[in-house]
Each structure stands twice: as C-alpha cells, then as structure tokens.
Amino acid sequence: MGQTIKIDDNLASSNRPLSMHPKKFALWLFMVTIVMIFGALTSAYIVRKADGNWLEFELPLVLWVNSIIILLSSATIQWAYFAAKKDELNQVKMAMTITFILGSLFVIGQYYAWSELVRMGVFFGGNTSNPSGSFVYVLTGLHALHLISGIIFILIILVASFRYKVHSKNLVKIEMCVSYWHFLDFLWIYLFGFLILYN
Amino acid sequence: MDLAHISTDSHINHSHDHDHDHEELSWIQKYIFSEDHKVIAKQYLFMGIMWAIFGGAMSLIFRLQLGFPNASMDWLQPLLGDWIKEGKLDPEFYLALVTMHGTIMVFFVLTAGLSGTFSNFLIPLQIGARDMASGFLNMLSFWFFGLSSIIMMVSIFLETGPASGGWVIYPPLSALPQAVTGSGLGMTLWLTSMAFFIVSSLLGGINYITTIINLRTKGMSFFRMPLTIWAFFITAVIGLLSFPVLFAAALLLIFDRSFGTSFFLSDIYIAGEALQHTGGSPVLFQHLFWFLGHPEVYIVLLPALGITSEIIATNSRKPIFGYKAMILSMLAIAFLSFIVWAHHMFVTGMNPFLGTIFMFLTLIIAVPSAVKAFNYITTLWRGNIIFTPAMLFSIGLVSFFISGGLTGIILGNAAADIQLHDTYFVVAHFHLVMGSASFFGMLAGVYHWFPKMFGRMLDDTLGYIHFWISFVGIYMVFFPLHYIGIAGFPRRYYSFTGFDFTRSFTDLNTFVSIAAIITFTAQFIFVFNFIYSIFKGRKANSNPWKSNTLEWTTPIHPGHGNWVGEIPTVYRWSYDYSKPGASEDFIPQNVPYAHTPESNLPNEVDPVAHKH
Numbered sequence: 001m002g003q004t005i006k007i008d009d010n011l012a013s014s015n016r017p018l019s020m021h022p023k024k025f026a027l028w029l030f031m032v033t034i035v036m037i038f039g040a041l042t043s044a045y046i047v048r049k050a051d052g053n054w055l056e057f058e059l060p061l062v063l064w065v066n067s068i069i070i071l072l073s074s075a076t077i078q079w080a081y082f083a084a085k086k087d088e089l090n091q092v093k094m095a096m097t098i099t100f101i102l103g104s105l106f107v108i109g110q111y112y113a114w115s116e117l118v119r120m121g122v123f124f125g126g127n128t129s130n131p132s133g134s135f136v137y138v139l140t141g142l143h144a145l146h147l148i149s150g151i152i153f154i155l156i157i158l159v160a161s162f163r164y165k166v167h168s169k170n171l172v173k174i175e176m177c178v179s180y181w182h183f184l185d186f187l188w189i190y191l192f193g194f195l196i197l198y199n
Numbered sequence: 200m201d202l203a204h205i206s207t208d209s210h211i212n213h214s215h216d217h218d219h220d221h222e223e224l225s226w227i228q229k230y231i232f233s234e235d236h237k238v239i240a241k242q243y244l245f246m247g248i249m250w251a252i253f254g255g256a257m258s259l260i261f262r263l264q265l266g267f268p269n270a271s272m273d274w275l276q277p278l279l280g281d282w283i284k285e286g287k288l289d290p291e292f293y294l295a296l297v298t299m300h301g302t303i304m305v306f307f308v309l310t311a312g313l314s315g316t317f318s319n320f321l322i323p324l325q326i327g328a329r330d331m332a333s334g335f336l337n338m339l340s341f342w343f344f345g346l347s348s349i350i351m352m353v354s355i356f357l358e359t360g361p362a363s364g365g366w367v368i369y370p371p372l373s374a375l376p377q378a379v380t381g382s383g384l385g386m387t388l389w390l391t392s393m394a395f396f397i398v399s400s401l402l403g404g405i406n407y408i409t410t411i412i413n414l415r416t417k418g419m420s421f422f423r424m425p426l427t428i429w430a431f432f433i434t435a436v437i438g439l440l441s442f443p444v445l446f447a448a449a450l451l452l453i454f455d456r457s458f459g460t461s462f463f464l465s466d467i468y469i470a471g472e473a474l475q476h477t478g479g480s481p482v483l484f485q486h487l488f489w490f491l492g493h494p495e496v497y498i499v500l501l502p503a504l505g506i507t508s509e510i511i512a513t514n515s516r517k518p519i520f521g522y523k524a525m526i527l528s529m530l531a532i533a534f535l536s537f538i539v540w541a542h543h544m545f546v547t548g549m550n551p552f553l554g555t556i557f558m559f560l561t562l563i564i565a566v567p568s569a570v571k572a573f574n575y576i577t578t579l580w581r582g583n584i585i586f587t588p589a590m591l592f593s594i595g596l597v598s599f600f601i602s603g604g605l606t607g608i609i610l611g612n613a614a615a616d617i618q619l620h621d622t623y624f625v626v627a628h629f630h631l632v633m634g635s636a637s638f639f640g641m642l643a644g645v646y647h648w649f650p651k652m653f654g655r656m657l658d659d660t661l662g663y664i665h666f667w668i669s670f671v672g673i674y675m676v677f678f679p680l681h682y683i684g685i686a687g688f689p690r691r692y693y694s695f696t697g698f699d700f701t702r703s704f705t706d707l708n709t710f711v712s713i714a715a716i717i718t719f720t721a722q723f724i725f726v727f728n729f730i731y732s733i734f735k736g737r738k739a740n741s742n743p744w745k746s747n748t749l750e751w752t753t754p755i756h757p758g759h760g761n762w763v764g765e766i767p768t769v770y771r772w773s774y775d776y777s778k779p780g781a782s783e784d785f786i787p788q789n790v791p792y793a794h795t796p797e798s799n800l801p802n803e804v805d806p807v808a809h810k811h
Contacts, residue, residue, distance in 0.1 A: 022332040022413045029405040029439060036443035040490065044451070044483055048462070053478040125459030127475045134460040138451065 027176050031183050034146060038139070038187065042194055045135050049198060055130035059195055060116035066109035067192055073102035074185040077154070081178045087168050089161065096158045099181070103151045110144050132199075139191050143184070150184050153177045232342070234334030235759040239341050240320035241652060244645070246348060247312020248726065251638075254303035255719050257296045264288045266712025268696050268705070282360075290693045294363040295381050297691050299355060301366030302389070306396055307351070309499040309637045311344050314438075317502055317644050318407050318431040320652065324750035325425050325773075327416025327766045330759070332409040336402050343399035347392045354388035362389035365691060367488055370463040370481050374455050377469050386456070390449050397442045397449075404442075407435040416749070418769035423788070425748050425773040426519060429526050430505020433533045434498050440537070441494040448487035455479070482547050489540035496633050497536045501529060503640020504571060504600075507593040509773075510647050511575055513746045514590035515582025516784050518774035521574040528567030535564050545616045554613040561611035565604070572601050583777065583784070587744065588662030592643035595670045596636045603632025606681065621691075624684025627677045635673045642669075642725065649729075650743045654755045655736030661728040665721060672718030679707050747773045747787045770805060
C-alpha cells in the first residue's frame with residue numbers, strides 16, 4: 001500500500017492539500033441526512049398508499065408557481081456566485097438580494113398552498129383528515145423548515161457581501177450557501193414530482 | 200505547552216483559531232464547553248458511566264420482581280415512593296423500567312457512551328490530527344446529548360411515569376395516553392429527548408467522517424489506519440444514514456400524538472368508543488423504526504469490535520490476522536444492516552415470501568461476522584499473549600460475540616422466529632451479542648486507553664476481579680434465559696407466576712436475579728478503580744502497552760493540539776508486531792523503513808526516498 005501514496009516532501013503536513021474543504025464536506029454529509037429523512041418519508045408515503053383508504057385530491061396550482069420561483073432563485077444565486085468569482089461586488093449584492101426575496105416568496109407561496117388545501121377540505125389532522133393529506137403537509141412543511149434555514153444562510157452571506165467579505169479570494173462560504181440552496185431547490189423539485197406522480 | 204505554535208502549524212481551519220493564542224482559557228471553556236476532543240470524550244465517558252449505573256440499577260429492580268415475586272419491596276419505598284403499592288412493584292412502573300432500561304442502555308450508554316467516548320478520543324489521536332474538523336460542532340454534539348439526557352432524566356421523575364411502551368415505542372401503545380400512563384407526558388419527553396439525541400449523533404457523526412477523510416496526517420493512507428478508526432468511520436456512516444429515518448418516524452409519531460393525524464393509528468375503539476383516527480398503519484412505524492433499529496445494533500457493536508481488534512493485536516504481539524478481511528467484513532455488515540430490518544417483523548403478518556427474502560439476507564450476515572470471529576481467534580493463535588485486563592475484556596467480547604451470534608442464526612429463520620419472537624430467547628440473544636459484547640468492548644477500551652486519558656494506570660488486580668465476576672456473571676444471567684425463551688415465555692411480562700407453564704421457571708429466575716445482582720455489584724469495583732486511579736493511580740509511561748499507534752507518540756498529558764511541534768508522519772501500518780528481524784516486538788507507525796533495514800520486507804521502501 002505504501003508505494004501508492006505519493007508524498008511530496010515540499011509540503012509540510014500542515015498544508016497538505018485536502019481532498020475537500022472540511023466544512024464543505026460536512027455540509028454535504030448534512031445534506032445526506034436530509035436526503036435520508038425525505039427518503040424515509042416518501043417511502044412511508046408509498047407503503048401507506050399501497051394499503052388503500054387513500055384520499056385523492058388535486059394539488060393546489062400555486063405549487064407550480066412556487067416551483068418556478070424556486071428554480072429562478074437557483075439561477076440568481078448561481079449568478080451571485082459567478083459575480084463573486086469575478087469580484088463584481090455590486091452584482092453579488094443584487095443577486096443575493098433577489099435570491100433572498102425569491103426564497104421568501106416561495107415560503108409565503110407554500111403557506112398560501114396550505115390555505116388552499118384547507119379551503120379544499122384537505123386537513124392536516126382531525127376527524128376528516130386522511131394520511132394522504134397529512135403527508136403533503138409534512139413533506140412541504142419540513143421542506144419549508146429547511147428552506148428557512150437556507151434563507152438564513154443567504155441572509156448571512158448577504159450581510160457579509162455588504163461588508164465586502166464575499167469576493168474571489170473568499171468563496172468558501174458562498175460556495176457552501178450555493179450548494180445548499182441548489183440542493184433545497186432540487187429537493188423541492190423531487191418532492192413536487194413525487195407528489196404529482198403518486199397522488 | 201506551546202499553544203501558539205499549534206495555531207500556526209495546525210492544518211485545521213478552525214474558526215476559533217484565535218483562542219489558541221496566548222490567552223489562557225477559562226475554567227468553563229476548558230472543562231464544560233470545551234472544544235478539545237479529549238475533554239469531550241471524557242465528558243461522554245463520565246455521562247455514559249452515570250447512565251450505565253442508572254440503567255443497570257433499573258434492571259435490578261425488575262429482576263427483583265421477576266426473581267422474588269413474593270418478597271416485599273417495602274424497603275424500596277423511600278426510593279420509588281408510590282411506585283411500590285402494598286409492598287409490590289406497580290405493574291405499569293415495571294413496564295416503564297423495562298422501557299427506560301432499554302432506551303438508556305442502547306442509546307445513552309452504548310451509542311453515546313461508546314462512540315462518543317472512543318470516536319472522539321481516538322480519531323484525532325490515531326490519525327494524527329490536532330482535533331476534530333470542527334471543535335465547535337463537537338462541543339454542540341455533546342451538549343445536545345446533555346440536553347437530551349436531562350430531558351430523559353426529568354421524565355423518570357414524572358408522577359405519570361416515563362415512557363413505558365418498550366424502547367421500540369410501537370404505536371398505538373406509545374401514541375395513546377389511554378394505553379398506559381407513561382404514554383402521556385412521559386412519552387412526549389421521550390420523543391423530545393430522542394430528537395435532541397439524534398441531532399447530537401448526527402453532529403458527532405458528520406464530524407467523525409469529515410475528520411477521518413480530511414485530516415489524516417502525512418502518510419496515513421486508508422489502508423494504514425488502525426481498525427479502530429475503520430470501525431468508527433463505518434459506525435458514523437451507518438448512523439448518518441439511519442438516525443434521520445428514526446427522526447422521520449418520531450416526527451410522524453409526534454404528529455399522531457399531538458396534532459390529530461393518523462399516520463400510524465387506525466380504527467381504534469376504547470371503552471366502546473371509536474377514536475377519531477382512521478386510515479393509519481402501525482406496521483408502517485415498525486418499518487421506519489427498524490430501518491434505524493437494525494443498523495443501530497451495529498452502531499453499538501462495531502466500535503466495540505474495532506477496539507477489540509486493536510487490543511487483541513497489541514496484546515497478542517502479532518499483526519491482526521486478515522486486516523483487509525476485517526475491513527471488508529465491517530463494510531459488508533454495514534451494508535447488510537440496512538436490508539434486514541424486517542426480520543424484527545416476521546410476525547406482523549407480512550408476506551411470507553418477503554419474509555423469506557429478509558431471512559436470506561439476515562443469514563448472510565453470519566458470513567462477515569464469522570470472518571471477524573475467526574480473525575480474532577487466529578490473531579490470538581500462537582501469539583505472545585499478555586493478559587492485561589483490557590485483553591481479557593476483549594477476549595470476553597469475542598466469546599459473547601460468538602455465543603450470542605449463534606442464536607442470531609436461529610432467530611433469523613422466519614419459521615423458528617414465530618415460536619421465539621418476543622420471548623426471553625430474544626432477550627438472551629441480544630443481551631449477549633449486542634449488550635454484553637459492546638459493554639465489554641467499552642470496558643476494554645477504558646482499561647486500554649485510561650493511561651492516555653488520565654496519565655495514570657488502572658489497578659490490574661481490581662481489573663482481573665472485575666473481569667472474572669462480570670464474565671461469569673453475564674453468562675449466569677443470560678444463559679438460563681435461552682431455556683425460558685424456548686419454553687415460550689414472553690419478554691416484558693410482569694410476573695412468571697401468572698401462568699401454569701411458567702411457574703416451573705421461578706427458581707431459575709431467582710438464580711438469574713441473584714447472578715444479576717452480583718454482576719451489577721461487581722461493576723462498582725470498576726467504578727472505584729476508575730475514580731481512584733484518576734487521582735491516585737500508578738503514573739503511566741508514554742507507551743505502557745508497547746503499542747504502534749500514533750496516540751502513544753503524544754506527551755503523557757497531551758494538551759489541546761495533541762502533539763508538541765510537528766505531527767508525526769506515518770510510514771507503515773499499525774500492526775508491525777513481532778516482525779521477524781526487528782530488535783523489538785513492535786515498530787510504531789512513525790518509524791520510517793529506513794530505520795529498520797533489518798526487518799523490512801523486499802517491497803518496503805520509504806516513499807520519501809524518491810524525493811525529487
């Protein structure tokens with residue numbers, strides 16, 4: 001085994017290039033845990049649906065609007081990242097602000113979707129509720145909770161960008177934020193597709 | 200020690216690097232909210248020992264009930280208060296005791312106490328890192344466990360009692376307060392506590408994995424890592440994948456209990472009246488629970504096996520037999536642990552064909568497990584065995600692993616399981632293979648790494664007495680339970696005198712209870728030894744077991760940062776014991792091949808020699 005590792009003596013052990021930044025790596029592991037939570041919930045959904053006694057209902061149309069909003073926000077945060085790489089600091093601020101607004105709009109839109117569901121008579125709990133409805137609330141609610149954590153992350157980067165701390169020499173934090181946000185976006189598309197497919 | 204030097208040399212990009220500078224840390228930063236992995240490990244250890252005493256004492260109370268059903272328990276009244284009614288243990292409190300014993304032992308002692316202690320302590324020391332990837336998250340991880348512990352502790356003192364639906368908290372028992380009083384506030388606190396526990400485990404696990412992958416010292420390739428590190432690594436990966444699923448299950452259960460949803464509840468009538476829940480599936484909960492529950496068994500066991508590998512190789516003065524086979528079997532066990540969960544559910548009315556598949560997958564686990572057992576034995580084979588207390592506990596682990604593992608093969612058969620399911624046979628099986636084996640692994644680890652933790656030695660004689668009473672005692676407790684189980688007596692029952700067919704087991708139960716009391720009492724020999732030796736133990740030298748791994752190259756009392764000056768470079772694997780030609784019977788990992796020409800194999804050349 002020993003021969004396969006190439007050890008460069010010029011590099012002290014202290015600055016050996018890491019395969020990945022530890023914090024970024026930790027973020028990816030965190031995303032794995034989120035995948036497992038939603039994997040468990042959607043599997044439970046499938047298993048429960050197979051048992052029958054399943055309320056069928058139309059998903060609120062506003063979810064389509066929300067999906068477009070969150071896709072747009074992914075584009076704007078990517079724009080912010082590219083701008084940061086090129087040290088276009090004003091663009092970073094603008095793009096992060098737009099992302100922040102779009103993210104907030106998405107959460108508000110999800111809340112609106114919940115009130116739509118209530119209007120349709122699909123409740124989270126109580127006498128008339130059915131697991132099919134409850135699952136939609138749990139999946140969207142838990143996703144929204146994670147999305148709010150993403151918005152807080154964006155806010156932190158936004159504040160940092162106004163203090164000129166986000167630039168091509170200092171990209172780790174914004175890179176982590178961008179990965180997390182894209183991940184939450186992708187997670188939503190997965191959940192939405194799942195709900196459409198298995199409703 | 201030279202802290203300033205570390206902050207410049209450290210390759211850990213800590214956000215808190217500034218507090219490495221000259222300023223002295225306050226007492227609270229040093230011992231309470233410490234970010235030093237060694238202090239956090241000790242915090243986990245102390246907490247684990249405390250919980251182990253609690254969990255063990257609980258088992259004694261219900262063993263008293265089972266062994267001496269007619270004896271008066273009035274003398275326990277000052278401790279248990281209203282849980283003793285007219286000299287008898289309250290049956291609902293019996294269920295609460297069983298539940299809390301399980302929860303405490305599985306999660307708080309053998310998950311947090313074992314992984315938390317040894318992953319934290321050994322990962323940076325054995326891979327050559329200054330600390331964990333994030334000391335802050337590590338500190339948070341411990342204190343989430345602290346919060347979780349406090350909440351669980353509070354639930355024990357509720358008037359309605361702690362959770363009592365079994366540690367597996369199956370709904371509807373756990374979901375409806377009408378089922379048992381413990382399913383009220385006690386269960387709410389259980390779920391809250393476990394939610395924090397999961398957060399703690401995940402923060403810990405993320406840190407372990409990140410540290411092992413990113414912060415290994417120069418030369419520490421994956422296949423030079425000690426098996427302890429491999430075990431902790433695989434354990435952390437299993438935890439990372441399975442604990443979120445328990446979180447999902449707990450979340451849905453919380454909604455069912457408090458928000459009126461019906462994920463797990465369906466058409467339940469209580470006193471002739473229908474509850475409002477319709478359309479749920481209690482079996483769904485079992486699927487979700489055991490998707491964590493089965494990997495959890497290996498989260499508990501693998502660190503103990505890793506510790507054992509290290510101790511057996513060191514004290515046999517031989518390289519571990521089948522190093523790569525050990526890694527492969529751990530990987531295989533980890534993989535298989537995720538696809539066998541339904542063997543806990545053979546009697547839930549699942550499709551028999553599905554049962555056959557799960558049975559097949561379950562029995563395959565015997566293969567990597569047997570590989571590991573054989574490798575331990577073949578490592579011992581013709582070794583220059585040194586029977587330190589740690590070594591004895593490791594050999595004890597191998598014994599429990601085999602005797603408890605064999606009954607796993609019996610239980611894994613769906614047909615046999617229909618008779619044995621939820622009987623004392625299952626209790627005997629998992630207490631040996633998972634409970635006692637992991638507990639012995641933990642004790643072995645404490646005996647072995649105590650000198651590194653506290654700079655002093657544990658007393659050997661007390662260690663030997665502790666081992667022999669524990670080893671014999673555990674077999675006396677759990678072996679008879681197999682017979683009771685085969686006879687069909689179900690676990691969690693309050694009284695053996697209630698049925699004709701079980702009355703004949705009363706004397707066997709008395710025997711088991713006496714053995715349990717002796718075994719539990721013997722643990723205080725260890726507690727005394729542990730506390731006494733921290734202050735008054737014989738001073739340790741820097742490498743008391745003549746071991747190869749990197750932690751023994753640190754100062755006797757390593758400071759935060761572990762090594763003074765540069766981190767040692769690793770040139771070889773950690774099992775160069777009794778190498779032919781070598782002057783000593785061990786060659787530490789940081790000794791280059793250039794220094795040992797007399798023992799090098801033809802292919803062993805320092806890569807450094809090819810310097811450009």
